[in-house]
Amino acid sequence: MIDFILLNLSFYVGYVITNDSWYWEITPGHNLTHIILMNLVWYLSSHSCHLYTDVFTREAVPIFKSVLRSLFVYGLIMAFLQNNVLFLPYNYKTLVLSFAFFDFSLIGWKLIFLLQRRPHKNSLTQFRPVVIVGTGRNGLDLYHYLNNNTYLGYKVLGFFNHEGDGSRIKNNINVIGKVDECIEFVRRQNIDEIFCALPDEDFHHINKLMRDADRYLIRFKLVPDFKDHFKKNVMVQLYGHLPVLSPRMEPLESKGHQILKRGFDIIFSLFVIVFILSWIIPILGLFIKLESQGPVFFRQIRSGKNNKPFYCLKFRSMTVNKRANSLQATKNDRRITKIGKYLRKTSLDELPQFINVLMGNMSVVGPRPHMIKHTKEYSAIIDRFMIRHFLTPGITGWAQVTGLRGETKTHKDMEKRVEADIWYLENWSLLLDCKIIFMTVYNVFRGDKKAF
Numbered sequence: 002m003i004d005f006i007l008l009n010l011s012f013y014v015g016y017v018i019t020n021d022s023w024y025w026e027i028t029p030g031h032n033l034t035h036i037i038l039m040n041l042v043w044y045l046s047s048h049s050c051h052l053y054t055d056v057f058t059r060e061a062v063p064i065f066k067s068v069l070r071s072l073f074v075y076g077l078i079m080a081f082l083q084n085n086v087l088f089l090p091y092n093y094k095t096l097v098l099s100f101a102f103f104d105f106s107l108i109g110w111k112l113i114f115l116l117q118r119r120p121h122k123n124s125l126t127q128f129r130p131v132v133i134v135g136t137g138r139n140g141l142d143l144y145h146y147l148n149n150n151t152y153l154g155y156k157v158l159g160f161f162n163h164e165g166d167g168s169r170i171k172n173n174i175n176v177i178g179k180v181d182e183c184i185e186f187v188r189r190q191n192i193d194e195i196f197c198a199l200p201d202e203d204f205h206h207i208n209k210l211m212r213d214a215d216r217y218l219i220r221f222k223l224v225p226d227f228k229d230h231f232k233k234n235v236m237v238q239l240y241g242h243l244p245v246l247s248p249r250m251e252p253l254e255s256k257g258h259q260i261l262k263r264g265f266d267i268i269f270s271l272f273v274i275v276f277i278l279s280w281i282i283p284i285l286g287l288f289i290k291l292e293s294q295g296p297v298f299f300r301q302i303r304s305g306k307n308n309k310p311f312y313c314l315k316f317r318s319m320t321v322n323k324r325a326n327s328l329q330a331t332k333n334d335r336r337i338t339k340i341g342k343y344l345r346k347t348s349l350d351e352l353p354q355f356i357n358v359l360m361g362n363m364s365v366v367g368p369r370p371h372m373i374k375h376t377k378e379y380s381a382i383i384d385r386f387m388i389r390h391f392l393t394p395g396i397t398g399w400a401q402v403t404g405l406r407g408e409t410k411t412h413k414d415m416e417k418r419v420e421a422d423i424w425y426l427e428n429w430s431l432l433l434d435c436k437i438i439f440m441t442v443y444n445v446f447r448g449d450k451k452a453f
Contacts, residue, residue: 019098047075049074129194130158132195134183134199140198160176161177161186184217201225304390311363313363314353318338319334319337351396362393401441
């Protein structure tokens, strides 16, 4: 309803600007037929792009993708009608102005909606009851994953296995009964989905469950046992009849996506360099020089894409010291200057890295680059640490906006950061980059306890 109110309000705003009058007057270019057709076109566009599907449970990036697709389809259809439907002439200026106003107001409203939805997301989700067949490691991993990712909309009622109630105490889970009792239970409880996590060698029971599920219109989902080879997302490709599995999906392996991300980086970094760095470097440089001796910029060799080293630029926030390339900054670090403390708190010390972005050493969004020393240390003790180097390092990243920035006091801290970086690698999209940039700016103004 709010979307439709914004749509009609936008048309009125376009009319007011075009005619320089607040009073609505019916003309050949502005009449009730136009308004009705405009609303019908938006209804068609938004529903064809699934804008209103699962709005309370879907993640923010897919919702924004639907918003942009809907606006594109709506604009395309309206432009076609304006140019081709001769018996229904639109005022071209009104159409353009109303579309521009509708774009900004709709995107702004969706942003407000998502921010307001965030703390109430779980209570708005309509959970579908499901059962899991198999209490092995696969079944338990699936159970924990569904419980921890409530946006998927599943509520696990319990398990079925070959031993029945015998494993209830062992695994501290709700085992409803034996595998053979599963279909009867889900029919009685009106459950329409089963997850089967039985081991591959139990193919007889798997096939029987699948056939029975089909017979009674119950959706059957098989969880294959790849745990010995793959621990996370798996990409399946069919080479003829042969399934070929990759341990992860990497959207940025696509040349088109690489060009899109690089183009975004160039445009964004040029904007920052021309409109921000051009005047802020002399001002901050003067303060840095007045407080302590040394260069304005701090250059440090860090690990880049494919583990190739590069010089990362920052505003110098510490006094010149011999341990700058080996020791991370800590809270109340005596090496940090007064102006440096402010720069680090507001993340302004990172701004020169937009020069790195323009040069191609870094990206606006990506895993944060580490010192060479830390890369060698952590790659030896943390599993999958080097995977993050498939990507170009970034000024900000998914780990930084989800509370994993700053000093890594323990190996567990670094493991969590690596997990976040790999998640970003597997789920990259341009809208995700925009979301991370927005969250970064939001955190700068809000303040971050880990920024020191």
